Amino acid sequence: MKFAEILRFAFHGLSANKLRSALTTLGILIGVGAVILLVAVGNGSSRQIQANIENLGTNTLTVFSGGFGRQASSASGTQSQSTALTLQNAEGLANKASAPDVYSVSPVTSTSATTTYEGSSTTATITGTYPSYFRASNSPVEDGSYFTATDVNKAYDVVDIGATVAQDLFGTNAAAVGKSISIDGSPFEVLGVLKSKGTTGITDANAIAIAPYTSVQDVLTGYGSLSEILVQATSAQTTNAADSEITAILDKELGVTSSTGAATVAARSSGFGSRSSSSQPFEVLNQSQLLSTSTSTSHTFTVLLGAVAAISLLVGGIGITNIMLVTVTERTREIGIRKAVGAPKSAILGQFLAESVLLSVFGGVLGIVAGFIGSMFTIVGVKPVIVPDSIVLAVGVSVLIGLFFGSYPANRAASMRPIEALRYE
Amino acid sequence: MPTRPAEGPVDRPVISVRELHKVYGTSDVAVHALRGVDLEVQRGDYVAVLGASGSGKTTLMNIIGCLDVPTSGRYLLDGIDVSFLDEAQLALVRRRKIGFVFQSFNLIPRMTGLANVELPLAYAGMRGDQRRRRAMAALSLVGLIDWSSFMPNQVSGGQQQRLAIARALVTSPTLILADEPTGNLDTAASADVLAVLDRLSAEGRTIIMITHEHDIAAHAKRQIHMVDGRVTEDNRVVDLAAPPPLLASSLAAS
Numbered sequence A: 001m002k003f004a005e006i007l008r009f010a011f012h013g014l015s016a017n018k019l020r021s022a023l024t025t026l027g028i029l030i031g032v033g034a035v036i037l038l039v040a041v042g043n044g045s046s047r048q049i050q051a052n053i054e055n056l057g058t059n060t061l062t063v064f065s066g067g068f069g070r071q072a073s074s075a076s077g078t079q080s081q082s083t084a085l086t087l088q089n090a091e092g093l094a095n096k097a098s099a100p101d102v103y104s105v106s107p108v109t110s111t112s113a114t115t116t117y118e119g120s121s122t123t124a125t126i127t128g129t130y131p132s133y134f135r136a137s138n139s140p141v142e143d144g145s146y147f148t149a150t151d152v153n154k155a156y157d158v159v160d161i162g163a164t165v166a167q168d169l170f171g172t173n174a175a176a177v178g179k180s181i182s183i184d185g186s187p188f189e190v191l192g193v194l195k196s197k198g199t200t201g202i203t204d205a206n207a208i209a210i211a212p213y214t215s216v217q218d219v220l221t222g223y224g225s226l227s228e229i230l231v232q233a234t235s236a237q238t239t240n241a242a243d244s245e246i247t248a249i250l251d252k253e254l255g256v257t258s259s260t261g262a263a264t265v266a267a268r269s270s271g272f273g274s275r276s277s278s279s280q281p282f283e284v285l286n287q288s289q290l291l292s293t294s295t296s297t298s299h300t301f302t303v304l305l306g307a308v309a310a311i312s313l314l315v316g317g318i319g320i321t322n323i324m325l326v327t328v329t330e331r332t333r334e335i336g337i338r339k340a341v342g343a344p345k346s347a348i349l350g351q352f353l354a355e356s357v358l359l360s361v362f363g364g365v366l367g368i369v370a371g372f373i374g375s376m377f378t379i380v381g382v383k384p385v386i387v388p389d390s391i392v393l394a395v396g397v398s399v400l401i402g403l404f405f406g407s408y409p410a411n412r413a414a415s416m417r418p419i420e421a422l423r424y425e
Numbered sequence B: 001m002p003t004r005p006a007e008g009p010v011d012r013p014v015i016s017v018r019e020l021h022k023v024y025g026t027s028d029v030a031v032h033a034l035r036g037v038d039l040e041v042q043r044g045d046y047v048a049v050l051g052a053s054g055s056g057k058t059t060l061m062n063i064i065g066c067l068d069v070p071t072s073g074r075y076l077l078d079g080i081d082v083s084f085l086d087e088a089q090l091a092l093v094r095r096r097k098i099g100f101v102f103q104s105f106n107l108i109p110r111m112t113g114l115a116n117v118e119l120p121l122a123y124a125g126m127r128g129d130q131r132r133r134r135a136m137a138a139l140s141l142v143g144l145i146d147w148s149s150f151m152p153n154q155v156s157g158g159q160q161q162r163l164a165i166a167r168a169l170v171t172s173p174t175l176i177l178a179d180e181p182t183g184n185l186d187t188a189a190s191a192d193v194l195a196v197l198d199r200l201s202a203e204g205r206t207i208i209m210i211t212h213e214h215d216i217a218a219h220a221k222r223q224i225h226m227v228d229g230r231v232t233e234d235n236r237v238v239d240l241a242a243p244p245p246l247l248a249s250s251l252a253a254s
Helices: A003-016 A019-057 A070-076 A087-093 A132-136 A149-154 A161-168 A215-221 A238-253 A258-272 A285-328 A332-341 A345-374 A388-416 A416-422 B059-063 B087-097 B113-123 B128-141 B155-168 B187-202 B246-253
Strands: A059-066 A102-117 A122-130 A140-143 A158-161 A181-182 A186-194 A210-211 A229-234 A284-288 B015-024 B031-042 B046-050 B073-077 B098-101 B173-177 B207-211 B222-227 B228-235
Touching: A003 A186, A003 A345, A019 A285, A019 B187, A059 A238, A059 A285, A070 A132, A070 B113, A087 A181, A087 A238, A102 A132, A102 A161, A102 A215, A102 A238, A122 A161, A122 A215, A132 B222, A158 A161, A161 A186, A161 A210, A181 A215, A181 B015, A181 B173, A186 A210, A186 A215, A186 A258, A210 A215, A229 A238, A238 A258, A238 A284, A238 B246, A284 A285, A285 A332, A285 A345, A332 A416, A332 B087, A332 B113, A345 A388, A388 A416, A416 B187, B015 B059, B031 B073, B031 B228, B046 B059, B059 B173, B059 B207, B059 B228, B059 B246, B098 B155, B098 B222, B113 B128, B113 B187, B128 B187, B155 B173, B173 B187, B187 B207, B187 B246, B207 B246
Parallel strands: A122 A210, A158 A186, B046 B207, B046 B222, B098 B173, B173 B207
Antiparallel strands: A059 A229, A059 A284, A102 A122, A102 A181, A102 A229, A140 A186, A158 A210, A181 A186, B015 B031, B015 B073, B222 B228
């Protein structure tokens, strides 16, 4: 009995019940397709998060004052100076002797403001800072130029705007350069337009305007404390060293005792990459720690999605067993005839196993195609990225499903006694 | 394709059965289907086994056809003791030595007549072209060469049974075993099928036919009567070497 012959019989058996075979295949198709697609979505979202964090720069540290969210109100100057970050703190961090791993320090004051130009207007986050911010925050200018240290010292009203602001006000990037826009009523000259960034979530990373620290304080935020300090380490490897250096400097400057310092270590080990103790006057957000945390989080997310999809694959497999049991019962007489004309047990076993494997492999292949087609689309804001391993796994698993879930019905067919099978009505 | 079975030693019987017993069930509820059957069938014979239902003739046929094993006794098929073979070996013996013709035809639906006839050869592992040639030869023997591409449900009952006969003889088996071959057929179709069997007998094939009708049994060269699991009568109608008794008349009828 040749293998090709067994396959031919199996094909024949399946084509005899096309609708039934198609529906059983559909079960596997959905299972395999779901595994591939959901794992691709998980993978895609993890890549996206990583790319966004890397966009911010993995060698940067953000120093906030107090608890998360509170520093936003510091612009009004109501927060007490002892718990708020000042320009002096920022200058202290720029000390090469006590912080050798710090490359640049950019004090940041920010607010939300309406920008207008000849009747069009849009809301943007206005960031007042030093020129080093462009490099630290990975925000290169695409058209035009950066503002300079001179602009900061002289408090010139110049600005580099994000792509969204340029589009909303001017329609094109090039048209924006050199024009004078109004930010909350004050005129600012547009020096350049920033390169467009990828966006996560609801905030548009391109709805921004970056201006000299001094001029933003003059016209928008006033002379209060800083929103944050963006610190760039000399390299990604020295980020953690820079983290401890600036923590030590700020601990000393802001008078933090060693006991609360110890508490921050415990808080950090909880995995958030930032000091979250509320008694702390400042917090340091470490991008590289954030990256590893979010990577492991999205990995868990991917595994979870895959597991849910695997359940549907299991259900598809049970569908195969079910339909093969029906098939074997229905074709009892045929099995008897085949045995009477001399089919050995192995040939019957092979035929029904081949039928179930064909069903599952066919479903698996179609599932891969479905997964590929599905991954062309953006799903809940995520561009799925197919994991090659998931395809190999899906094919392997679908063969195994056919063998495993088909073995019981096939064995039942093969062990039938010919006289009883022939007598079956 | 050979139209005669392979020549073997003339004195070796195709079937040799000694003291065959078959008991279904155990102890209290045991049913004795066969109570010591002795039977010998020579090569080229055409035997009709007659008996009412419950006489044990179907059990005897199942054992002779290697579909079942006896409880006790010895059964030599073409010189091979098949009484205690395992299932795989029985499958092999069925494939090589026996061609079945059933009362209900037992063709596989949704397979063409040709594919049905080819089936035993497929299990024997024969190549496709060779298989087709032999199957077509068998189909021409039963007069169905033009019907090879039809499905079993597209042809008449008599044609289905002739397809089944073609399937039975395609492997050139030692023995053709027909269980009530005309039981589901009308008179005209029965005559067709019996004519084919007569012709095969005239060509030297060994046939055992189970029936409960005397006019069907009249086609055989030898009639065996069974009652309650025993052989009660064994009548030779015509000589072993002679043509079957009704060959001429069946030819005239067809």
